[in-house]
Amino acid sequence: MTFLTKQEILLAHRRFTELLEGDERNHPNPRVPMDVILTLTELKSNPFKKRICQVFSTSENRDGSLTFEDFLDLLSAFSDSATLEIKSHYAFRIFDFDDDGTLDYGDLEKLVNCLTGETADTRLSSEEMRQLISNILDESDIDKDGTVNLSEFQHVISRSPDFVSSFALFLFYPVFSVPNDAILHCFI
Amino acid sequence: ALSTTEQIRKIRELPVSFEEKKHDVYLCVLLCCLLLLQSMRRFGYSIKSARQTLQLWQGIMKEIGGKFGSSVLNYFVLLKWLLLFNIFSFLVNFGFITIPLLVYDLSLNVSPNVSFRGLELLTGAGYFNYTIMYYGSYSNETIRGLVDYDMQLAYFFTISVYMVLCGLVLIFSMASSFKKNYALADPASNSAWQLLCSWDFSITNEKAVNQRKNNLRIQLKESLSEKAHRERQTTSEQLKQYGIYFGSWLLSTGLAAGCGASIFYLYTETWSALKEAETLLVPFVVSLMNMVIPLFFSLFNKFEQYSSQRKQIYALLFRNVLLRISILGVLCYYWMNTVPQKFTCWEPMVGQALYRLVIVDFIFLMLGSLFGEFLSNVIGTKIQPRLGVPEFDVARNVLEIIYAQTLAWIGIYFSPLLPVIQILKFFILFYLKKVSLTHNCQPPRRSGRAAQMKTIFIFLLFFPFFVGALSIVAYTSWRLTPSEQCGPFRGLNSTFSVTGEWIDHVNNNSSNHWVGWIYQNVIRSEIFYFLSTLIILVIIYIFWQLIQGRKQLIVLLRRQIINVSLNCPPE
Numbered sequence: 233m234t235f236l237t238k239q240e241i242l243l244a245h246r247r248f249t250e251l252l253e254g255d256e257r258n259h260p261n262p263r264v265p266m267d268v269i270l271t272l273t274e275l276k277s278n279p280f281k282k283r284i285c286q287v288f289s290t291s292e293n294r295d296g297s298l299t300f301e302d303f304l305d306l307l308s309a310f311s312d313s314a315t316l317e318i319k320s321h322y323a324f325r326i327f328d329f330d331d332d333g334t335l336d337y338g339d340l341e342k343l344v345n346c347l348t349g350e351t352a353d354t355r356l357s358s359e360e361m362r363q364l365i366s367n368i369l370d371e372s373d374i375d376k377d378g379t380v381n382l383s384e385f386q387h388v389i390s391r392s393p394d395f396v397s398s399f400a401l402f403l404f405y406p407v408f409s410v411p412n413d414a415i416l417h418c419f420i
Numbered sequence: 421a422l423s424t425t426e427q428i429r430k431i432r433e434l435p436v437s438f439e440e441k442k443h444d445v446y447l448c449v450l451l452c453c454l455l456l457l458q459s460m461r462r463f464g465y466s467i468k469s470a471r472q473t474l475q476l477w478q479g480i481m482k483e484i485g486g487k488f489g490s491s492v493l494n495y496f497v498l499l500k501w502l503l504l505f506n507i508f509s510f511l512v513n514f515g516f517i518t519i520p521l522l523v524y525d526l527s528l529n530v531s532p533n534v535s536f537r538g539l540e541l542l543t544g545a546g547y548f549n550y551t552i553m554y555y556g557s558y559s560n561e562t563i564r565g566l567v568d569y570d571m572q573l574a575y576f577f578t579i580s581v582y583m584v585l586c587g588l589v590l591i592f593s594m595a596s597s598f599k600k601n602y603a604l605a606d607p608a609s610n611s612a613w614q615l616l617c618s619w620d621f622s623i624t625n626e627k628a629v630n631q632r633k634n635n636l637r638i639q640l641k642e643s644l645s646e647k648a649h650r651e652r653q654t655t656s657e658q659l660k661q662y663g664i665y666f667g668s669w670l671l672s673t674g675l676a677a678g679c680g681a682s683i684f685y686l687y688t689e690t691w692s693a694l695k696e697a698e699t700l701l702v703p704f705v706v707s708l709m710n711m712v713i714p715l716f717f718s719l720f721n722k723f724e725q726y727s728s729q730r731k732q733i734y735a736l737l738f739r740n741v742l743l744r745i746s747i748l749g750v751l752c753y754y755w756m757n758t759v760p761q762k763f764t765c766w767e768p769m770v771g772q773a774l775y776r777l778v779i780v781d782f783i784f785l786m787l788g789s790l791f792g793e794f795l796s797n798v799i800g801t802k803i804q805p806r807l808g809v810p811e812f813d814v815a816r817n818v819l820e821i822i823y824a825q826t827l828a829w830i831g832i833y834f835s836p837l838l839p840v841i842q843i844l845k846f847f848i849l850f851y852l853k854k855v856s857l858t859h860n861c862q863p864p865r866r867s868g869r870a871a872q873m874k875t876i877f878i879f880l881l882f883f884p885f886f887v888g889a890l891s892i893v894a895y896t897s898w899r900l901t902p903s904e905q906c907g908p909f910r911g912l913n914s915t916f917s918v919t920g921e922w923i924d925h926v927n928n929n930s931s932n933h934w935v936g937w938i939y940q941n942v943i944r945s946e947i948f949y950f951l952s953t954l955i956i957l958v959i960i961y962i963f964w965q966l967i968q969g970r971k972q973l974i975v976l977l978r979r980q981i982i983n984v985s986l987n988c989p990p991e
Binding site: 237238273276277279310323344347356363364367388400 | 465468485600601612613614616617620621622623624625626634640641870981982986
């Protein structure tokens with residue numbers, strides 16, 4: 233079940249096959265390793281690129297490698313027409329850095345650091361971090377257990393109207409091989 | 421091996437019992453239904469993908485949204501929406517009013533000594549005065565053809581149905597936007613979760629991502645310190661704060677009122693001078709005021725310190741709206757009161773005045789883009805690097821297009837083909853702003869609140885701008901006497917009386933007396949409106965009490981969740 237249109241699936245296939253080496257293209261179900269996926273322009277600068285690959289990867293050792301189906305799942309969850317439940321579910325999994333099913337202090341600290349900067353002079357001080365995470369938990373931890381579980385997260389997300397439009401990724405058309413329908417886009 | 425058809429034929433020829441034959445029939449019907457469903461589904465998909473290809477500017481909007489965020493995208497979405505309004509208006513007006521006129525050749529003849537010069541494009545007078553552009557050229561006859569097509573009724577109903585439809589669309593989108601972004605949204609303005617969850621995953625530019633991270637960090641720090649700041653102000657500081665607020669509000673209202681008065685004075689002095697180029701003076705002054713005075717408002721804003729950034733934006737918006745409404749109000753007052761007495765054929769005069777306003781406004785929008793964005797970029801990067809690259813001022817630009825659309829809405833009654841100019845204007849404006857944005861501006865420093873700003877913009881579009889335009893058109897058709905010599909309503913006491921005459925006509929000719937009864941006792945009676953208003957007020961009060969009850973229920977449920985989790989903690 234996918235939220236992508238036929239055009240988007242074809243574009244995704246084209247971009248995916250561009251990532252494959254020559255001999256891998258004949259493989260029935262090729263699996264692309266994470267560092268190759270991260271060369272895509274749409275993912276290269278994303279602060280959560282590694283977590284996104286790890287969440288959507290179906291390999292046994294969760295090393296972040298993606299097959300074409302995983303790639304489609306990724307794009308489908310990030311597309312315009314995906315529902316709020318799907319997006320909040322995947323957002324929760326992406327923010328859950330230790331994969332334990334809840335967002336505890338460590339996960340939230342890593343989340344804030346991801347979004348504010350990794351270097352020493354751009355991080356928040358530990359006092360500010362503590363204050364910030366305590367504010368976050370005040371707002372969203374309804375059952376006061378010190379962690380944010382999936383339903384509390386979805387509750388907070390449902391009150392944030394900007395989330396659906398910001399949790400989105402679009403593949404760009406490749407520069408020199410523009411399909412005819414894209415040309416129509418430009419002129420209509 | 422036999423082919424499929426042969427096999428089916430052979431199976432058919434086998435002797436089967438009646439029940440089995442019935443089974444076959446059921447199976448056949450089921451297969452047919454399945455095939456039909458599948459082809460319908462395929463048809464639905466192809467319609468959906470065709471619709472996607474035909475959607476105007478979709479690729480450009482995705483690109484803008486990815487690079488600049490959804491607050492800037494709101495401007496372009498609103499621009500596209502207003503363009504669709506104008507396209508619909510043009511189709512409706514052209515189809516129902518202008519085409520019958522052209523086909524039956526009922527328009528006024530052009531006087532032989534007026535030819536087309538270039539100046540008409542700017543002033544709208546001269547040669548254009550005698551074309552189908554303005555109200556004056558439309559006829560009041562009834563075309564007898566296959567059906568009796570009454571031009572008066574056509575004109576009146578086309579305009580009023582279009583305005584009512586616009587109003588309904590605006591009300592519905594305003595209500596749904598309000599529900600999504602205010603009622604269900606988090607009331608806290610920059611809570612940490614809102615900032616974290618509004619991270620835009622579609623940004624692909626490395627520099628933009630770093631900038632966003634920077635801005636987010638600043639905003640998070642601000643949200644932490646805001647609470648502390650609020651508790652730290654002493655009484656004397658608070659008094660000083662209130663003094664500054666009072667002073668700047670007084671100044672802004674004074675500026676707006678002063679602009680209105682000066683426009684009125686200018687109009688009374690120059691309307692009598694009918695030399696064509698001089699009629700451009702008033703639109704020029706109006707647009708100049710609209711461009712310069714908001715700069716003063718931004719200056720006042722810098723001196724005041726509002727507790728939250730949202731209040732600052734709202735204050736600035738309110739002042740700009742006040743300025744534009746006072747200028748528009750003065751202009752409409754002049755058009756409704758003084759112009760009908762001065763001219764015999766006054767509606768085309770108002771139409772021309774609006775045409776001039778629209779054209780000059782367009783020129784100033786282009787100039788504003790040049791000064792506001794291009795020059796600021798040059799100054800910010802080369803001459804005074806401290807200022808930096810300018811940001812795209814969403815609020816100011818949105819207010820400009822709302823004002824432009826209000827002019828078009830007022831003008832539809834007086835000049836049915838004004839939407840054509842508006843379509844061209846918005847089309848060119850889209851590409852101009854897109855180019856200016858990508859070359860001259862940087863992404864906004866503060867993220868978030870895009871959805872709430874969208875609600876505010878739609879609300880502003882509806883009230884006071886659309887409501888104002890609708891009331892001007894309603895006042896014109898209700899109270900003002902149409903001109904005697906020209907236009908579709910010549911000779912009548914008021915435009916609205918066409919409906920009265922039509923109802924009488926219907927009443928007398930056919931046996932549908934209930935139509936007349938409904939018109940007299942329901943639409944024209946005051947007691948009906950009084951009773952319905954009373955009932956609606958009672959219903960609103962009941963819903964309001966329901967909402968209060970629900971709020972209390974939410975508080976109780978939250979307490980219950982905490983109790984449950986304390987008593988039986990999860991494993």
